[in-house]
Amino acid sequence: MARALYIHWPFCLAKCPYCDFNSHVRAAADIGDWETALLADMRHEASNGTTEESLASIFFGGGTPSLMPPALVARLLTEVEALWGFDPEIEITLEANPSSVEAANFAALATAGVNRVSLGVQSLRDEVLRFLGRLHDVGEAFQAIETAQSHFDRVSIDLIYARPDQTAEQWAGELGEALSLGTDHLSLYQLTIEPATRFATDVRRGVFTPLDDDHAADLFAVTRDMTTSAGLPAYEVSNHARPGQESRHNLTYWRYQDYVGIGPGAHGRRGNAATVRHKKPENFLAAVASTGHGIAEERSLERHEQASEALLMGLRLAEGIDLTGLARRFDVEQPRLIDDAKLALYRDLGLMWSGEGRIGVTPQGMPLLDALLGEVVREELVTP
Template structure:
């Protein structure tokens, strides 16, 4: 059993973000109530699912590095007590590399965090300003140095295909991340969501994202640069220096493992006697806190049909280099000898090896289209 903990507070709302977040201002009492509600929700869901071994914990957001360290420690300690792990487990937390938050790293490590995912996004000050980030490139470098002393494992998030960014510029930023010693890199193409400030700016013609050809060139540069440095793209947007550097929490989710979703808007997946249960917590903080108190924290609770659960495992599993078992696709009526799956294998978008089906280097950049062709 894994845990995802959503802490929705941010010092600033980034213009590209469409996550469930709020400004972190004057909310001290609300935050204390939320921290307690997350613990209570953990207790209630543990009683629902019964004895399990703890696989991992991931604190996401929002900006969980703003979460009070004693609240982080309380969640990790209670999770270990409710779901005793069989060995060492990964406990990740997302962090912004500001000077203020970097000062909390040592305390967060003491609270149980052993892997920090750093939202650096860029090493260019002009780009950071455009992205609405509240740190500078110099602050990011200072924070990285502090994080390296506090945590045994570090990951970096970077955003590419920004307006005006050339391929050489992007390659230089990737090289900077590698030179700083990161063992895990998560590069994301800038995505424009209509509900965000960027979405509204693009809609009114204030600026335009790079065209598809330039974005594809950025993607290819990502693969080439990281492969040359010994990194493997073990998932579409995640590259690790070796197997040990992979995110075990994310792999647990991509492999179809169970996980509790704790906090406002958090998603969960639970295997119960009634079937595969998909949950979504109340999005508004007050509604979530009240829902936990009333014994009903979920805005959505659905027992997935077996076919829907299998399709979801395919959608997640084909994002990884491991792929999915052929038997899973066969349960969906697909055959490696004829039909849609056979066509995708023959066209080189998918490969078959050792009873598993995986996306190829040709298929991964086109994965959304490959999955649509496979499952519809």
């Protein structure tokens, strides 16, 4: 059953122009109302048969969860432990922005139980931070990283690359600086222009032109080479870590294990069912007040759908996926999962690998992951 819990805090001080996450800017949030609602939402999940195993990971995402009062984080974690219990090696991650105001809460958050922080640094160049709409500067980022390393066992930083006009040399310099900071985990994302964001409008109006695919692929190769040489190889398309420092929470998703999601817009997968909460904060609060939970939709997942999701998630990982075990788990015949002819073709081209019942995508194939998935995963499995 569920081994991971996701808690969504939907509020930000400003909406970043590239962001399509469920984040909202509000003048104020009644912390008492949010404590009551989040506690009720998690109690509903705990009463729904998700407490057979203790939790291995908890993730506070957003939005900007480092804006949560540490006392609220502590209260939620106390209730979570009472409801589910904690694995002795539990990972408790909180996403944070590297502003001086939020970094000032790191000591209290560590006391509350957070033992891993993911810092949304995004760039080590001030002009890029301004372009990305970030509210911190590089000096604050360096200070926040140092402060985080003094309070948390594990620290990860996020960076965005493949930005307009960015060269391989520029990215290599910036990434080298990031690698020198001594964190054991890096999430390195190529800038993606998402629909319904301000950047999508800017591109449509000709304000800037995204980096073309060929140059983005060059930067991807630089990323792989430098992180591998530094001892932080890619274990997923965009995530790099020293061995043993991988995000246990995200591995729950990519390995298609059960997890509970609470808070506005949170998704969950547990007991062969998919759940999604109301996205708008006010609607979420109203739903909890009227029904005792924030679920907007809950539906059963057919076995073919679960198998498809497991394939699409698992093939993001360098470790690949146990195809034999997957077929057995979802009672789907293995030939219905993968087009063997296409797999053989891309294996011969060096883009995929297979052996001992497992398949995966090679480092050379990872830049083409979406296209490979569309070719290799059986169409009838995805859309029966």
